Amino acid sequence: GNLKIIKSENDTITKNIVIKQRKYKIQKINNLEKSKVTPPEKFYKRIKEEGFKIKKAKSFEIKKSYYHAGFQMPTQGIITGVYGSQRILNGIPKRPHYGIDIANKLGTPILSPSDGVIVLVEKNLYFSGGTIIISHGRGFTSSLLHLKDILVEEQSIIKKGEVIGLMGDTGRATGSHLDWRMEIRGVRVDPYLLVEK
Numbered sequence: 001g002n003l004k005i006i007k008s009e010n011d012t013i014t015k016n017i018v019i020k021q022r023k024y025k026i027q028k029i030n031n032l033e034k035s036k037v038t039p040p041e042k043f044y045k046r047i048k049e050e051g052f053k054i055k056k057a058k059s060f061e062i063k064k065s066y067y068h069a070g071f072q073m074p075t076q077g078i079i080t081g082v083y084g085s086q087r088i089l090n091g092i093p094k095r096p097h098y099g100i101d102i103a104n105k106l107g108t109p110i111l112s113p114s115d116g117v118i119v120l121v122e123k124n125l126y127f128s129g130g131t132i133i134i135s136h137g138r139g140f141t142s143s144l145l146h147l148k149d150i151l152v153e154e155q156s157i158i159k160k161g162e163v164i165g166l167m168g169d170t171g172r173a174t175g176s177h178l179d180w181r182m183e184i185r186g187v188r189v190d191p192y193l194l195v196e197k
Contacts, residue, residue: 001016001017001019002014002015002016002017003015003016003017006065006138022084024084024085024086024096025082025084025085025086026085026086026088027081027085027086027087027088027097028088029087029088029089029090029174030089030090030091031090032089032090032174034090035172036089036172036174037089037090037092037094038092039126043126046126047126047127050122050125050126050127053120053122054120054125054131054133054143057119057120057133057141058119058133058135058141058143058183058186059186060119060135061139062116062117062119062135062137062138063137063138064137064138065136065137065138066114066115066116066117066135066136066137066140067114067115067116067136067137067138067140068115069114069115069159069160070114070160070196071113071114071160071191071194071195071196072111072113072114072160072161072195072196073102073113073180073195074102074110074111074112074113074142074144074178074180075102075104075108075109075110075111075167075178076102076104076108077102077103077104077108077167077177077178078102078103078104079100079101079102079103080101080102080103080177081097081099081100081101081177081179082097082100082101082190082192083097083098083099083100083189083190083191083192084096084097084098084190085097098181098188099143099145099179099180099181099182099191100179100180100181100190100191100192101177101178101179102177102178102180103175103176103177104167104176104177104178105167105176106148106166106167106168106169106176107148107149107166107167107168108166108167108176108178109163109165109166109167110132110144110147110163110164110165110166110167110178111160111161111162111163111164112134112142112158112159112160112161112162112164113134113142113160113180113191113195114134114136114142114160115136115157115158115159115160116134116135116136116137116140116142116157116158117134117135117137117155117156117157117158118132118133118134118152118153118154118155118156118158118164119133119134119135119141119154119155120132120133120154121150121152121153121154123150123170124170124171125171126171126172127145127171127172128143128145128146128170128171128172128179129145129146129147129168129169129170129171129172129173130145130146130147130148130149130150130165130168130170130171131143131144131145131147131171132144132147132150132152132164132165134158134164139183139184139185139186140182140183140184141182141183142180142181142182142191143179143180143181143182143183144164144165144178144179144180145171145178145179145180145181146167146168146169146170146171146173146177146178146179147165147166147167147168147170147178148165148166148167148168148169148170148176149165149166149168150164150165151163151164151165151166152164152165182194
């Protein structure tokens with residue numbers, strides 16, 4: 001398909017790109033508490049309301065292209081989950097994982113992966129616990145999940161590499177880690193593909 005690259009307001013490039021089929025890993029995680037596999041029914045209303053809040057934050061349109069700063073990994077640690085991997089929890093197949101999981105000790109600094117505006121700060125979402133959503137402009141968003149502490153406020157303008165939170169094990173996490181997710185105009189993408197190497 002064709003990809004339009006906007007370098008600046010008046011400088012664009014159109015490229016024809018061939019997309020190859022990707023092979024995804026299967027991750028089996030056993031011996032989890034039942035509530036970590038299937039949410040109890042009493043939380044369904046809360047989960048639905050939080051989903052609307054997240055969707056609204058991601059759709060907040062910022063016309064400035066903050067993403068020109070490039071992208072970096074938001075923390076250090078061991079990659080324990082990759083984008084697109086199939087998760088099988090206690091033998092029950094679940095949907096693919098839409099982020100990168102990076103494990104390290106509680107309190108490890110979390111950095112902004114690029115410049116942007118904080119469009120959502122939530123300390124205790126059901127699935128993702130402490131959550132920050134950053135708009136990098138023009139439909140690019142990063143979500144940083146399972147944070148122990150959040151050090152920014154909504155509508156803050158942040159710079160690439162700025163400390164924005166501390167790693168945690170909040171929400172339905174099974175241990176201390178960061179789950180970093182990205183979307184471009186509502187389409188999930190592998191954050192690692194955008195990291196400068």
